[in-house]
Amino acid sequence: MRNLLVISFLLFVVQLSFAQVIFEQDVVKNGGITGAGFSGGLGYGSGAFDIFIEPGAIVKKAYLFCYRVGYPYENEYVLNNDTIVFDTTNLISSFGHLNEYFEPINLYYCDYTSDLDPGITHYDIELPVKTGDPINWGYCTIYMVVVYESPSLSGALSYEMVFNDQDCYGFEAYSSVQLNKVDYNYPVGFALYTDRYSGSLTDFVYDLTIASNYIGSVGGNDQVNSAYGAAGVKGHFYYQNQTLYGLDDDTPDAFVDSTDGLADISGYIDQVTNSFDFSLRHEDYPNNIHISTGVSLGYFVSYTTTCDTFTVDVPAEYLACKGDSIQLTAAGGSQYEWLPQKDLSCYTCPQPYFSGDTSQVYRVRVWNNDSCSKVLPVSIRVVDKPEPPVVSVSPTRCSDSSGIIEVDVVENTHQYLINNGSAQSSNVFDSLSFGSYLVTTVDTNNCTASTDVFVDQTFPVAAFQATPQEGDVPLDVQFYNQSLYGYDYLWYIDDDTLTTTSPQVTFDEEGTYEVTLITYDQYPQCADTASLYVHAEYPLVVFAPSLHTDRQAPYQIYTTGVDAMTYELYNEIGQLVIYEELTPSTGHTELWQPYELAKGVYFYRIVVTYDQSKEKVFAGKVVRQ
The missing domain is CATH 2.60.40.10 (Immunoglobulins)
Known part of the structure; x- marks a missing residue:
């Protein structure tokens, strides 16, 4: 359980969130803090401001603050010839304004610690002219705060950086701000951070009240902004060695006045609770909402504390x-x-x-x-995360791990993982076995995206073609291997083994031959077989001598391998002259003698059957003179 003081403080913090944002609060031993800024009033302009850093000090923190009106296209400052671009994700607060041209107002910060040279205290600033934006839109003003420490300094410094979190209607009232333990023997610095308070319009003047005590009115343009209108009032200061100092036209007394936006408020704080309320009210419209109001951005409190320093580890x-x-x-x-x-x-x-x-x-x-x-x-x-990776997959053979996953390369992707293993720069994963995989890509933000991938498995598929597959002996046949996913091959013709990948074979004897191809990988289950038949036969030739030159030579047919035969002879008017069925003998079979025919033109048709079902037909014409 917290003690009552802590409980009451927590209640305050919840209440605080409705009016202001405590951006940072800390305690620095032998430290100091300085702040200053510039505004062109309308979001552009050039000038300079000075801060103070104890010579030889070490910078603990350095911040730049700006606010944006509307949605301008450009976000750029030039600070001592260095270009500063604010990260708009570093949003401190966002609030409204009755003037539609001031909507919305977003307040940003930039951590400038690593870029700041503690030996430089003068800063030239340029807010470039914006083009293409509506009136008043832009990234306006810049304010720098630096916290430093040095062994030449004494005392414990505490500070608060607090920013507005309520709409600017001309009577901004802020709830209790509770400080660390204050040593009231020393000043408590209070520096304003405002914009568009004045210019040539004399009615842009605000009364500052702290703990119901009126401590002055602010308005006009700071000395560093004197060339511009509506530049607002900013407290320029530094605090070290238990002393508050003013910079520019700001004085460390107990009041604010015109462009003096700095005050010692130690006499206005409740010394029991170390807290105070304050308000900024438009002089002409103190109790009414009005469009003619400036922009209250924040304030900075610095003081000597009785709190001891302590170390915390909080990543920024x-x-x-x-x-x-x-x-x-x-x-x-x-x-x-x-x-x-x-x-x-x-x-x-x-x-x-x-x-x-x-x-x-x-x-x-x-x-x-x-x-x-x-x-x-x-x-x-x-x-944003990258899109899920797009991949191409090559399957693995069933007998090994030869699968490949290749990831399409896209911009900003620099690492690849598979199954949440070690990251690699290559977008190719090889030597993969059959199964499911999770492929992950990592972009330059270390954001990841994944997709499920399946590496399939291929089995050998035996296939081949014979050209020709049948014909007369001697029959030359070329075999074309059309197998897929095979590692090696075996060819068989009946019981004989061939060893070539795509053999060429001559069949010299008649017969039907079974040709088999086995394609396989390293394991018995990784094999496949395909077969076909090649038919070789002796040729069937009809010898038909000219009947007017050799009347004694008979018509013959070569009938080796023929199972049955019919032959027919027709005269020129289509009448059947001879028809006969016979079972031929091996060799030549005589059909008829020429002298048996009368003079004239004849047509023959011979049908032979072999291998029990296959047929060949011979037809021709002869002349008997």
Whole structure:
């Protein structure tokens, strides 16, 4: 159970989320903080601002803040000749405005820690002119905050970066802001961050009230923005060695005035609860919604604290693949709370699971044992997963592991896995056996997509063709192997074995021959057989001598292998002259003698039967003179 102080603080945090966002809160030993910014008023312009960093200090944190109006095409700043592009997934808050040309207002941040040179304190800034956008749309203003530490500094510094989370209607009232333990012997710096408060319009003036105490009115253009209208008021400051300092035209006294957006508010804070309320109210429309209002963005509080420093481990950013759940981690404290309370498995645990589908900036508050706390931002960028991989598959033979899966290469894919094994850069998986596989691709965001793949198995299929398959002896036959998926082959003609892949065979004797092909792989079950028959026969030849040159030579037919025969002879008017059926003998069989016929033209038709069912027909014409 938390003590009553912590419980009351948690109630405050829930209430706080309706008005402002505590982006970051921390304690730095021997540290300092500085902040300054620039605005062109209408989303473009150029100028400069100065910050202060103790010489020789080490930068702990550096942030850039900006806001976007509408949906501009460009997102670019030039800071000391470096181009800055804000990641719009780093959204701190989003709110509205009565002026339709100011809708919506989105506030972003950029972690500039690794890019900032602590030896540089002067910054030239250019917000390029935007083209093609409606009026007022753009990425407006820039504000830099740097937290640093140095052994030459003393004391423990605490700070809060707090941003607006309510619509700008001209009377923004903020609920209690509870600080870490404040040492009231020293100043408490309060720096405003606003935009479009003034310009030539004198009615863009706001009264600042803290804990019901009026501490001044702000309006006009900061000195660094004097060339532009509607640039707003920004507190330029630094705090170190228990002392608040002003920069630009800001003074570290107890009041704000015109373009002075910095005040020491130590006299206005409830010293029991270390908290305060404050409000910004339009001077001309303090109690009514009005379109002529500026944009309140945030404020920065810095002070000396009696809290001790403590170390926590909170990663600043995560990348999440849409649809996946990732675990966030925070360690080093005694209690935790995550805001906003959405898309997390728990909100008061150190390691919640995030399962949202949109990018989100969380703030995690971490308490140590004496109720002092840190608030740290955690950015989660959600990216789309790649499409499921498209693959081509080559089957494996039944006797080995020769299957292949090839993944189509698409942009941004750099690793491939199979069955959740080790990642590889090649998109080809080979030496695969028969079965199911899970193929996964990994893109440059380390997001994955998978697809189920089945590697089929091929069995040998024996097939071949004989050309010709029948004919007279000597019969030359070419065999064409048409088998599939075979590794080796055996040919048999009756009981004889052939060893060639596609043999050519001459059949010199009449007969019917069974030809068999066996195609096989390494195992007995990986084989197949195909057979066909080749028919070789002796030729049947009719010898029909000319009847007017050799009247003594008989008509003959070569009848070896003939089972039966009929022959017919017709005269030229189609009358049957001779018809006979006989069983021929081996060799030549005499049909008729020429002298038996009268002069004239004759036609013959001979039908022979062999192999019991096959027939051949011979027909021709002879002349008897």
